[in-house]
Amino acid sequence: MSRTIIPFGPQHPVLPEPLHLKLVVEDETIVEAIPALGYVHRGLETLASIRDYNQMVYIVERVCGICSCIHAMCYCQGLETMMNVEVPSRAKYLRVIWSELHRIHSHLLWLGLFADGFGFESLFMQFWKIRERVMDINEATAGNRVVISVNVVGGVRRDLDKTQQRWILDELDKLEKELRQLMKTMLDDYTVKKRTVGVGVLTAEQAIQLGAVGPTLRGSGVAQDARQLGYAAFDELDFEPVTSPEGDSWARSKVRFMETLQSMDIVRQAISRLPDTELAAKVPGKPTGEVVCRVEQPRGELLYYLKGNGSKNMERVRIRTPTFANIPPLLAMLPGAQLADVPIAALTIDPCISCTER
Amino acid sequence: MPTHSEILNATPIAADAVVAQARSMFDQGYRLVTMSVVDLGDGNVDIFYHYDLNNEMTHFRLTHPKDKPVPSISPVYFAALLVENESRDHFNLQFDGLVLDFNRTLYLDEEITSTISAPFCKISTIQKKD
Numbered sequence A: 001m002s003r004t005i006i007p008f009g010p011q012h013p014v015l016p017e018p019l020h021l022k023l024v025v026e027d028e029t030i031v032e033a034i035p036a037l038g039y040v041h042r043g044l045e046t047l048a049s050i051r052d053y054n055q056m057v058y059i060v061e062r063v064c065g066i067c068s069c070i071h072a073m074c075y076c077q078g079l080e081t082m083m084n085v086e087v088p089s090r091a092k093y094l095r096v097i098w099s100e101l102h103r104i105h106s107h108l109l110w111l112g113l114f115a116d117g118f119g120f121e122s123l124f125m126q127f128w129k130i131r132e133r134v135m136d137i138n139e140a141t142a143g144n145r146v147v148i149s150v151n152v153v154g155g156v157r158r159d160l161d162k163t164q165q166r167w168i169l170d171e172l173d174k175l176e177k178e179l180r181q182l183m184k185t186m187l188d189d190y191t192v193k194k195r196t197v198g199v200g201v202l203t204a205e206q207a208i209q210l211g212a213v214g215p216t217l218r219g220s221g222v223a224q225d226a227r228q229l230g231y232a233a234f235d236e237l238d239f240e241p242v243t244s245p246e247g248d249s250w251a252r253s254k255v256r257f258m259e260t261l262q263s264m265d266i267v268r269q270a271i272s273r274l275p276d277t278e279l280a281a282k283v284p285g286k287p288t289g290e291v292v293c294r295v296e297q298p299r300g301e302l303l304y305y306l307k308g309n310g311s312k313n314m315e316r317v318r319i320r321t322p323t324f325a326n327i328p329p330l331l332a333m334l335p336g337a338q339l340a341d342v343p344i345a346a347l348t349i350d351p352c353i354s355c356t357e358r
Numbered sequence B: 001m002p003t004h005s006e007i008l009n010a011t012p013i014a015a016d017a018v019v020a021q022a023r024s025m026f027d028q029g030y031r032l033v034t035m036s037v038v039d040l041g042d043g044n045v046d047i048f049y050h051y052d053l054n055n056e057m058t059h060f061r062l063t064h065p066k067d068k069p070v071p072s073i074s075p076v077y078f079a080a081l082l083v084e085n086e087s088r089d090h091f092n093l094q095f096d097g098l099v100l101d102f103n104r105t106l107y108l109d110e111e112i113t114s115t116i117s118a119p120f121c122k123i124s125t126i127q128k129k130d
Helices: A056-063 A068-082 A089-117 A121-142 A162-188 A190-196 A204-209 A249-272 A322-333 A339-347 A353-357 B015-027 B080-091
Strands: A003-008 A020-026 A029-036 A288-297 A300-309 A314-320 B005-007 B031-039 B044-053 B056-065
Touching: A003 A339, A020 A339, A029 A322, A029 A339, A056 A068, A056 A314, A068 A089, A068 A288, A068 A300, A068 B005, A089 A121, A089 A162, A089 A249, A089 A288, A089 A339, A121 A162, A162 A190, A162 A249, A190 A249, A190 A339, A204 A322, A249 A339, A288 B056, A300 A322, A300 B031, A300 B044, A314 B031, A322 A339, A322 A353, A322 B031, A322 B080, B015 B044, B015 B056, B031 B080
Parallel strands: none
Antiparallel strands: A003 A020, A020 A029, A288 A300, A288 B005, A300 A314, B031 B044, B044 B056
C-alpha cells in the first residue's frame, strides 16, 4: 500500500500549541511519526549568561505559561543547594501550596482540552469553570493568575494570612464537590471510553526505556513522582503517587483526574501544618559550583542543571522539561493507531511546546 | 538516599565507553533523564549523562573536543535522539550513529543552510533569505 505524509499541526491541530508531527500513513493507519520543532524557541537558557541570577527567577517562570511557579521553585531550590541556604519552613509550605494550586489548574486545563479533543464541549466548559476559581485563588493570594512570581532565592515573597487560608479551604471544599460530580462522566461514560480506552498504549517497560515522566509514566503503572524526593515540604506531607496500570489514554486521564483531587488534599495538609517562621533567608555571596535539581511539574519530572562561576551570571542553566521527555514515548504510541486517534493520543502527554523549546 | 537537589558528582567517562555504559544502564533498567552540555570555552564541552533508577540519579561526565564527533547513545536509548539533535543545534556538536539525524534543523528551518557555528549558544542575529 502506498504511503502518504500528513502534517499534523503546528496550527492548532487540537490544542493551541505549535506541536508539529509528520505522520507517515498507510490508508488511515499511522506507520511512523516524526516530530518537527522550532516554532517557539526563545533561547531562554542562553539568557542566563547575560542576566543576574536573581533576574533569572522571573525568566525561568516564562519557560512555561502554565506551571511557571514550579519552574521558579526548581531553579531557586537548585541555587539554595549550591549556596548552602536553609529555607525557612513556612516558605517551604507556601511553595507546596502554590505549586499544588498550579498542578490543579494545569490538570483542569488539560481535562477541559481533552474533553474538547473528543468533542464533549459541555464537559470542557465544566472543567474550565472549576479551573477559573483556582485562578481566582492565585490572583487573590499572589497578585496574578499564572505567572505569580512568589519564589525568590532563599524563600518566598508573599504570605497567606488566616483569612486567606480559610477562604482557600472553603473554596477547595466546593471545588472538590463539583469536580467529583464530573468523575463518572470523565472516567465511566461509554462514549468517552470508546475514544480513550486502548488508544495510545504504552507499557511500563516502554515508558521507562523511552524516558517517560509524570502522568505518562504513572499511567503505565510506574509509581514514580519527583515529589517522593521530599523537596519543599513534601517530606512532611502524606502523599503516594497516583498510578493506573492500563497504559492507554484513559489511564493517563484517570491519573490526572485523581491527581487533581490529591493536590487539593495536599493543599489542605499544608495549610493545616503551616509553620510560623520567616518567609525568606538571607542569601550570601554568588553561586559557585554545579547542581542538579528535580521537581514534579503537572506534566512530569522537571530537571535543572545549574553551573555557577562565582559571578552574578550563571555560567549555564540547562532545563529538561517534561514534554521534552514525553515526545519519544508519543512517537512510540502512534504507530498502529488510526489517524483519528492521533489528537487524543497526542493530548494525553499534555504537550507544552513552549516548555519543550524554551 | 535519593535527593531532589544535589551538588553534581559525576563519574568521568571516556568517549569510547559512552555507548557501552549506556547499554549497561539500559540493561539494569535505568531511565535516561537527559543529557546536559556545557561549553567550557577552551574548545571542549562537558557532556553529562543523567540516569535515574527508582528516583536515584547517576551522572557521567564526558569532556570532549567540540569539533570531534561524539558517539550517539540513541541506538540504545531512543529518547536520546531529541537531546542529541538539540545539542547539534545549540552547540554544533556532531553525533556518530544518531538514529534520526535532523542535520541541525531540529529547531532551525530547513532553508537556513548558511550558518556554520551553532546559533543558540551565543547571542547573535540570523538573516533569513527571502
